[in-house]
Amino acid sequence: MRRRDLLALVGALAAAPRLALAQDAKAHRLGTLTAGPPVTPDSEYGAFLFPSLAKRGYRLGENLVLEARGAAGNLGLIPQFAAELKNAGVEVVVTVSYPAAAAAKVSGLSTVLATGSGDPVKTGLVDGLARPGGNVTGIADDAASLSTKRLSLLKQMIPGLKKVAMLWNRNDLGMSLRYDASAAAAIADGVQVQALGVRAPDDFKDAFDAMLADPPGAILMVSDSLTILNRTRVIEFAAAHRLPAIYEDQRFVRDGGLMSYSADSAESFDRAAALVDQIFKGAKPGDLPVEQPTRYRFVLNLKTANAIGLDIPPTVSALADEVIE
Numbered sequence: 001m002r003r004r005d006l007l008a009l010v011g012a013l014a015a016a017p018r019l020a021l022a023q024d025a026k027a028h029r030l031g032t033l034t035a036g037p038p039v040t041p042d043s044e045y046g047a048f049l050f051p052s053l054a055k056r057g058y059r060l061g062e063n064l065v066l067e068a069r070g071a072a073g074n075l076g077l078i079p080q081f082a083a084e085l086k087n088a089g090v091e092v093v094v095t096v097s098y099p100a101a102a103a104a105k106v107s108g109l110s111t112v113l114a115t116g117s118g119d120p121v122k123t124g125l126v127d128g129l130a131r132p133g134g135n136v137t138g139i140a141d142d143a144a145s146l147s148t149k150r151l152s153l154l155k156q157m158i159p160g161l162k163k164v165a166m167l168w169n170r171n172d173l174g175m176s177l178r179y180d181a182s183a184a185a186a187i188a189d190g191v192q193v194q195a196l197g198v199r200a201p202d203d204f205k206d207a208f209d210a211m212l213a214d215p216p217g218a219i220l221m222v223s224d225s226l227t228i229l230n231r232t233r234v235i236e237f238a239a240a241h242r243l244p245a246i247y248e249d250q251r252f253v254r255d256g257g258l259m260s261y262s263a264d265s266a267e268s269f270d271r272a273a274a275l276v277d278q279i280f281k282g283a284k285p286g287d288l289p290v291e292q293p294t295r296y297r298f299v300l301n302l303k304t305a306n307a308i309g310l311d312i313p314p315t316v317s318a319l320a321d322e323v324i325e
Contacts, residue, residue, distance in 0.1 A: 031067045031090035035097035035225035038070030052273035073225045082107040098174025113138025114272040118174025129290040137288040143181035161217045163192040168222035170197035175224045219245035242308040250299040263293035297321045
C-alpha cells in the first residue's frame with residue numbers, strides 16, 4: 001500500500017469514533033404544553049424537569065431543543081399551541097393539565113402527562129394504566145385516595161366538621177372528575193358538600209357570596225389554571241372569614257393558604273423525564289405503563305393558622321413534611 005493511501009486509511013479510522021459521537025449526540029426536540037405558564041428551565045416545574053433530563057444525558061444547548069407553550073389560562077389557545085409543537089417537529093410533549101393533555105393527544109404527538117391531568121382512564125386519555133395504547137403515557141392522578149386524605153386532614157384539624165365548600169373549574173373535565181372523587185369521599189365520611197363550580201374569574205364572586213350566605217366549616221379547592229391564577233382571591237377570602245382551607249398545590253400555602261396535600265412534584269417530573277428518555281430512545285408511548293405517584297407532601301402554614309385563630313393539633317403538625325412559620 002502506498003504511504004499516502006496508508007495515511008488516509010489511518011486518518012479515516014481515527015475519525016470514525018468522532019463521527020459516531022456526532023451522530024449519537026443529535027439534538028432531540030422536546031415540547032412542553034400547559035394551560036398555565038410555560039414550563040421552561042426557570043419555571044417552578046422546569047426546576048424539576050430539566051435537571052431530571054440532564055441526569056439522563058439531555059441538556060439544553062447541547063443535545064436538547066425546547067419548544068415551550070403555555071396558555072396562561074386562555075384554554076382556547078391550547079389546540080393552536082399543540083399544532084405549533086407538531087409543526088416544530090417535537091418528538092415528545094410533556095403536558096400539565098387535562099386541556100393540554102387532550103390537545104396533545106388529538107394532535108398525534110407522543111405525549112407524557114406530568115401532572116394535573118386527572119384520571120387518564122376516566123377522561124379517555126388512555127385505554128388503561130398498564131396498556132395505555134395510542135400516543136399518551138405519563139403520571140396519573142390518584143384522585144380517590146388523595147381526596148380521602150385531604151378530607152381526613154381537614155377533619156383532624158376541625159373536629160366535628162359538618163360541611164365543606166368545594167371550588168373547582170367546571171370547564172375542565174379532569175378537574176370535574178377530581179371534584180366528583182372529592183365529593184364522594186366527603187359524603188362517605190359524613191360531611192356535607194357545598195358545590196361551587198366556576199368557569200371564569202367573575203364566577204369567584206358568586207362562590208364567595210354563596211359561602212357568606214351559607215357558611216361552610218372549611219374550603220377544599222381543586223387546582224387547575226383557573227383556580228391557580230385566582231388563588232390570591234381565595235386565600236384572602238378564607239383569611240378574612242377565618243375559614244380553614246386545604247389545597248392541592250403547595251404554591252397556595254406559600255402564598256398564605258393554610259395547608260396542601262399533593263403528589264411530590266419532584267418525583268412526578270423525574271418519572272416524566274424517565275418516560276421522555278424512553279421515547280427518545282424509540283419506545284412507543286402506548287407501550288409504556290402509566291405510573292402513579294408514590295410520594296406525597298403535606299405542607300402546613302402555621303402563620304396562617306395563628307391568624308385565623310386555629311389551634312393545630314400536635315398529631316397533625318407532626319404529619320407535615322414542611323411547616324411554614
